[in-house]
Amino acid sequence: MKVTVIGSGYVGLVTATCLAEYGNDVLCLDVDVSKIELLNQGGVPIYEPGLEEMIKRNRAASRLRFTSNIAESVAHGTIQFIAVGTPPNEDGSADLQYVVAAANHIGRHMNTYKVIVNKSTVPVGTGDKVRAVIAAQLTLRGLNASFAVVANPEFLKEGAAIDDFMRPDRIVMGCEDETASDLLHALYAPFVRNHDRILLMDIRSAEMTKYAANAMLATRISLMNELANLAEILGADIELVRKGIGADPRIGYHFLYAGVGYGGSCFPKDVQALQRTANENGIQLRVLAAVEHANLAQKSVIIHKIKQRFAGNLAGMHFALWGLAFKPNTDDMRDAPSRVLIEYLLAQGATIAAYDPVAMIEAQRVMPHATGLRYGEGPQAVLKQADALVVMTEWKAFRSPDFAEMKALLSQAIIFDGRNLYEPQYLAKQGFEYYPIGREQ
Ligand code: NAD
């Protein structure tokens, strides 16, 4: 099938590449010309495991192409996926300017039937907006071409995006047009071969499902973080509590890890945007307001531990930092909890030597003026003469370090662990002072 994907970010690139993998003829558009140039030279603007090889394979087979030519991209696919950003406005609502621009592009150039599939995370009612924008353009052009608008939110996780897309646990399809529904069922058939995982519904319910899913997941995390903070004071161990509650199938084991707060490009903005939608409709989402509040506080939990341990005086101290990205297996620094810590430590006059397996270049890009922050070549390399190590991302490579070597390198054997990677008793035996989240200190 001929498919156009508008937007070559995390969602657009993964969508385009996975669709090409099953033999579709995919053209991916971006208005960021430098991104398209890089992709056309064989580069990949983001780090996502497995993506580079998959793009290479599908480009070589001419099933995947990249362009910044809008007219060409609209002409190409009967199916036009919109996968552009929906960042937060200052008031927390979703900024729809990129979605509207994409709809305008389609309306200005389409001449035949198109199915416009919105993959971006958008507030309920956006489907109607997209339809109105395209209809207005067609009217201006005096054209009577028919089209359908579909809401098909994306649930992939960064770091596991290809697997999530190739083996989705569900495909939510808000679609009220039979031809469009048939086309999309055919497009997605190879992805849901063994199970019927396509959930067909109306557009508004599909749009809301996306926010509801992220709100539910963010709520679990914030609740676990608050329980961890309580466990610490009560002398309980959140890791044991987690296992104890996860065994209940109504709760389940996933997404129960206490840490330094959720970050990334989606939970923070989507939790805000859903509240904003509710407010605009005269409803208060009190639980979600608390989730957001708790998460902001959690991002400073490690800071409080550091302040307490060093009696508040951090000027002139030197810290080693393991992990910059908001989660492992990505270079995404959007809303990464490490940024809150870095900003604080530098403002206090401390210095930092940081290491992350893939996010250091991106970190440098988003924090260009962070004097006092330098990057090291490996986890051990940043430990030298540090007063403490702080772990902010649970990369696999950090899980089984050589503690004896670490002790020799650090000037004080102190670890603040925002991801509970180690066993407190074992670390005590190794001679470390260890500060995890929600566990014995
Ligand atoms: P991104 O910022 O990585 O990429 C968006 C891309 O769209 C950019 O490259 C930008 O240049 C391009 N763009 C903007 N306007 C355009 C236009 N008119 N025409 C063509 N290209 C245009 O964003 P992302 O992380 O891929 O997120 C995209 C959407 O998907 C958001 O709504 C997000 O909430 C949602 N989402 C993201 C994830 C994720 O893990 N990142 C997962 C599920 C859903």
Ligand code: UGA
């Ligand atoms: C999240 C959702 O998991 C995806 O389903 C969704 O498609 C995506 O948002 C989106 O809408 O963009 P993502 O942000 O890539 O995916 O990463 P997650 O694995 O969900 O992690 C989000 C944050 O929560 C990270 O900072 C992570 O460290 C934190 N987290 C996650 C915890 O603190 N504890 C956990 O148990 C799980």
